Amino acid sequence: MAIDVHVHMRGGEEGEAILKAMDEVGLERVVLFAVPPHRAMREGKKPPKDAHRQSIDDIARVVAPDTERLIGFAWVEPPLPDAVEGLDYALGEKGLKGVKMIPNHWYPADERAQACYKKVEEYGRPMLFHTGILWGLSDTSQYCRPAFFEIMLHYPGIRFAMAHMSWPWTDECMAVNGKFKENQEGEWTSYVDITSGAPRIWKVEALRKALCYLGDKHLVYGSDCNLPRGADYAALRLREDTEMLREAGASDETVERVMGKNALRWLGIE
Ligand SMILES: [Zn+2]
Structure with missing residues (x-):
């Protein structure tokens, strides 16, 4: 049974239906991202004052x-005025397990983002960042370059994952993770979320490099699917990513780690 750390909510989903889909696909646990609080902004409207609360409640x-089994992550957008307050609400009162962000016309070292990291660090919860090229949101890929996430060296209390292996900047992603591995005392805090984005020809090569350079304990599996609607896609990703890991030279033990065990450590469950 696998753990999928990258599942999106669109709004209106029901937990029971997601659990049923998980059983069919073969997923033990999933990390579910809240609907973006700034969705209204993307649609050219002004977000409501309590944008975070609405998305967190949902x-x-x-x-x-x-x-x-359903591990809820708040989606926090630092430029919105209620971001830090939203974090307190999500991680405190609502007991959500972590935080997802996409640097969207703000850099990872932005002061407003750092105010959020401080809060997340107080709670000792994990984070997941979109990194690499971004299809939506117009000209925003430039904010998601892996090297910008070196800022997280200043927040050693946050275990964070870099989604999509930062494709197409997979080498840069490995280098940044290598820096965390070398620079931090004890267990290092960066993880590579191998969620697709990279076409197979790049992905297999990137997985091979990652396993060789970083080892197999800091890679976590994700699908970028929506549940329950995208159950077929979730199953396809699970199958293809396992195949690609094998092609990259992974042993049974390595597959088991990447497909689940590492996620437990990143999430602070084991
Ligand atoms: Zn995603």
Whole structure:
């Protein structure tokens, strides 16, 4: 049974239906991202004052049927005025397990983002950042270059994952992770989320390099699917990513780590 650390909510999903889809696909646990609080902004409208609260309430409702298997992450947008307050609400009152962000016309070292990291660090929760090229949101890929995430060296209390292996900047992603590995005392805090984006020809090569350079304990599996609607895609990703790991030279033990065990450590569950 696998753990998928990269599942998107679109709004209106029901936890029970997601659990059923997980059983069919063969997923033990999933990390579910809240609907972006700034969705209205993307549509050219002004976001409501309580944009974070609405999105947090919704994800808390979705995960309520089983908070062990359904791991709720708040989606926080630092430029919105209620970002830090939203974090307190999500991680404190609502008991969500972590935080997802996409640097969207702000850099990872932005002061508003750092105010958020400080709060997340107080709670000792993990984070997941979109990194690499971004198809949506117009000209925003430039904010998601892997090297910018070196800022997280200043937040050693946050275990964070870099999604999509930062494709197409996979080498830069490995180098940054290598720097965390070498620079931090004890267990290093960066993880590579191998969620697709990279076409197979790049991905297999990147996985081979990652396993060789970083070892197999800091890679986590994700699909970028929506559940329950995208259950077929979730199953396809699970199958293809396992195949690609094999092609990259992974042993049974390595596949088991990447497909689940590492996620537990990143999430602070084991
Ligand atoms: Zn995603």
